[in-house]
Structure formats: structure tokens, C-alpha cells
Amino acid sequence: MPTVTNKQALLTQIFNLAKKKYELEAAESRPILEELLFSILREGTTQKLATDAYENLIKNFIDLNEIRVSSPTEVGEALSELPNAGVRAQRIVGILQEWFELTYSFNMDELPKKGQKEGARKLSRLHDVNEFSVAWVVQRGFGGHAMPLDTPTLRVLHRVGAIDDPTDSLDNISGTLEHYIPKAKGPLFTDLISEVAADVCHEKPKCPQCPLRNDCLYALNKSAPATGTPAEKKPRKSR
Ligand code: SF4
Incomplete structure (x- = not known):
């Protein structure tokens, strides 16, 4: 028993x-957009593996805009320690591109200001964002209760x-x-x-x-x- x-x-x-x-x-905290990108590396892995991959990604590109204009293959090379690096890279580039087209910025910090539910709803409308990523951002970026x-x-x-x-x-x-x-x-x-x-x-x-x-x-x-x-x-x- x-x-x-x-x-x-x-x-x-x-x-x-x-x-x-x-x-x-204790896990490091990041601005909301970065927390969203991190969630894509974190899904199916561990905090340490995802953190190492994220640091490698940031080290290999000047800024988020450079990641946005790079090919998924180039971004995937920086994530090669993770399984399915190509798919993850494609989603990262896709999110940066979509958010940039919507707001001309790389800032999501306003998202929870009208309420966490509304922020989560906006996030979930992005093409490359899935339920894991929304819950991750609510938990880590918004400071809400989500699993x-x-x-x-x-x-x-x-x-x-x-x-x-x-x-x-x-x-x-x-x-x-x-x-x-x-x-x-x-x-x-x-x-x-x-x-x-x-x-x-x-x-x-x-x-x-x-x-x-x-x-x-x-x-x-x-x-x-x-x-x-x-x-x-x-x-x-x-x-
Ligand atoms: S390895 Fe998985 S199935 Fe086995 S005891 Fe641990 S949690 Fe349970």
C-alpha cells in the first residue's frame, strides 16, 4: 500500500x-517575452538543460531582433543540445516575428496588466504558442497559479x-x-x-x-x- x-x-x-x-x-526570472521563449526550450526537458540552451542562444545572437531575422536552421544550431532543436527554433523565430509584426517591439511586459486571464488569452492566440507555454508564462512571468x-x-x-x-x-x-x-x-x-x-x-x-x-x-x-x-x-x- x-x-x-x-x-x-x-x-x-x-x-x-x-x-x-x-x-x-531557485529559477532565474526573465522579462515576459523571454520567459515565453524559454518555455519552448523547457518543454520536455529540465530547468538546467533549458537554461544552458537559452544561455547559448543569447550568446550566439546580438539580440532578439537578430534571432527573429535568422533562419530556424541557424537558431537551431544554438540549441543543438536539446531534442527537436529544429522545431523549437522554428517556434522561437515564429513568435518573435509575429509579436514584432503586431507591436513593433520585443516587450510583453504589459500583457498581464489587464488581468492574467486576458494576458493568457492574448498569448494563446499566437500561432506558435501552446498550452504548456501559456501555463509557463502565467506561472513564471505573471506570477500566477498555473501548472x-x-x-x-x-x-x-x-x-x-x-x-x-x-x-x-x-x-x-x-x-x-x-x-x-x-x-x-x-x-x-x-x-x-x-x-x-x-x-x-x-x-x-x-x-x-x-x-x-x-x-x-x-x-x-x-x-x-x-x-x-x-x-x-x-x-x-x-x-
Ligand atoms: S521511476 Fe516513475 S514509476 Fe518508478 S517509482 Fe519513480 S515515479 Fe514511480
Whole structure:
């Protein structure tokens, strides 16, 4: 049996266990447009990998305008340490171009001033912005309560038992998580779950090395004998 049985207690427990194991530093904060670009590198990766890639990107170009007028291939070369660098580069160039055409600027800091919902709605209208990026910007750029959910995060949360149906809408899943995870813990929780996913909870998980193994539904079900196994039904020895 898991040592914790309700979702709030489970999420608190996995937060504490992952925090103890991974000892992450507080994430850097950026202007809103940069936070949006960073979200594209961060989806499906970890805070450290995305930060290294972002620093490399900034180092290789003079400014955001130079990135905008560069080809996705050139931008992708600066992101080559990340999976799907080409697709990420295309989205970054696309966002910079679209926002520049709309506002002739590289500034999004006004976005949340009419309310976070309105800011999020405007962001979501941009062609290369997906739900992960909107939630990321609300959480990190607006300082709001949102849970950015990428595929590795959903995999971990489903396996531990915090999410019942990973195919449910991201809106429903993040609404549930936001209910249980306090806003102040949201950014660190997001980063810690990504660490678990990258370190041990791969498609083929390494449960014996995982800090969550004693509270994870998947790990506990795998190690528990199934009901009615031949071992349980062994006939009594005749006397
Ligand atoms: S115990 Fe296994 S399945 Fe559970 S989170 Fe860890 S690696 Fe994933």
C-alpha cells in the first residue's frame, strides 16, 4: 500500500522527497517575452538543460531582433543540445516575428496588466504558442497559479497516482493540481517533477533508483504480488 492515500498528501509527499533528492536552486526570472521563449526550450526537458540552451542562444545572437531575422536552421544550431532543436527554433523565430509584426517591439511586459486571464488569452492566440507555454508564462512571468504540463510531467504524475486520466484535458488536470499545490510551491514542483522524469521515470522507468518509489502507485503495484497468483493458490501439502 502507498504510505499516503489522498492526492493532496501524495503531492506533498512527492514534492518533499524530490526536493530532498534534487536540491534545485531557485529559477532565474526573465522579462515576459523571454520567459515565453524559454518555455519552448523547457518543454520536455529540465530547468538546467533549458537554461544552458537559452544561455547559448543569447550568446550566439546580438539580440532578439537578430534571432527573429535568422533562419530556424541557424537558431537551431544554438540549441543543438536539446531534442527537436529544429522545431523549437522554428517556434522561437515564429513568435518573435509575429509579436514584432503586431507591436513593433520585443516587450510583453504589459500583457498581464489587464488581468492574467486576458494576458493568457492574448498569448494563446499566437500561432506558435501552446498550452504548456501559456501555463509557463502565467506561472513564471505573471506570477500566477498555473501548472505547465508536458509529456514527461504527465507520465510521472500518472504513474505515482496523482493523475487518474492522463488523456483528460490539460485544463482539467492543471485545475486539479492547482487545487492541491499551493501557488508558492508551483514553480519548484514543476521543476522537481521534470527532474524525476529525466533522471529515472523514463518510458522504461528505473524505479529502484527513484526517490518516489515508496509512494508511487506504479512501483508498488509492480512489486506487489497480484491477487490469486499461483504462489497464493499453492495446494496444501498432503499429510
Ligand atoms: S517509482 Fe518508478 S514509476 Fe514511480 S515515479 Fe519513480 S521511476 Fe516513475
